[in-house]
Amino acid sequence: MIPMYRVVKELSFCYGHRLLDYQGKCAHPHGHNAKVEIEFSSESLDGRGMVVDFVDIKAEVKRFLDEELDHKMILRKDDALTKLLQDMKEPVFVMQENPTAENIARVIFQYAQSRALPVSAVRLWETPSSYAEFRG
Ligand SMILES: [Zn+2]
Numbered sequence: 001m002i003p004m005y006r007v008v009k010e011l012s013f014c015y016g017h018r019l020l021d022y023q024g025k026c027a028h029p030h031g032h033n034a035k036v037e038i039e040f041s042s043e044s045l046d047g048r049g050m051v052v053d054f055v056d057i058k059a060e061v062k063r064f065l066d067e068e069l070d071h072k073m074i075l076r077k078d079d080a081l082t083k084l085l086q087d088m089k090e091p092v093f094v095m096q097e098n099p100t101a102e103n104i105a106r107v108i109f110q111y112a113q114s115r116a117l118p119v120s121a122v123r124l125w126e127t128p129s130s131y132a133e134f135r136g
Pocket residue numbers: 017026030031032126
């Protein structure tokens with residue numbers, strides 16, 4: 001096995017959502033206080049001796065969570081609530097896929113990757129006892 005350095009940053013945000021094509025409580029609008037663990041990995045360290053600077057994680061990923069996801073309703077594009085809330089000028093984050101913890105974890109992963117951060121996994125804790133993970 002190749003030796004790897006890993007760092008994990010824990011962040012948090014609150015969101016609302018509902019799931020389509022789903023039978024059960026989560027089919028109705030409700031909210032979560034989510035914890036996110038963002039894991040970064042590298043076989044080698046940069047000139048500063050780091051996998052990634054926590055300051056950069058804060059500047060990029062925390063800013064994304066604060067501005068795009070925190071206190072937003074996260075809804076699928078074709079959810080009837082999406083247009084309704086947008087028309088009411090309510091804050092909505094629109095996704096192509098159902099806004100499950102798995103898909104939200106993937107959105108955060110892809111954002112971190114798009115900012116050239118060495119992200120290797122995102123774990124989204126939807127409750128204190130349940131998380132979904134997306135690993136690149
Ligand atoms: Zn939920």
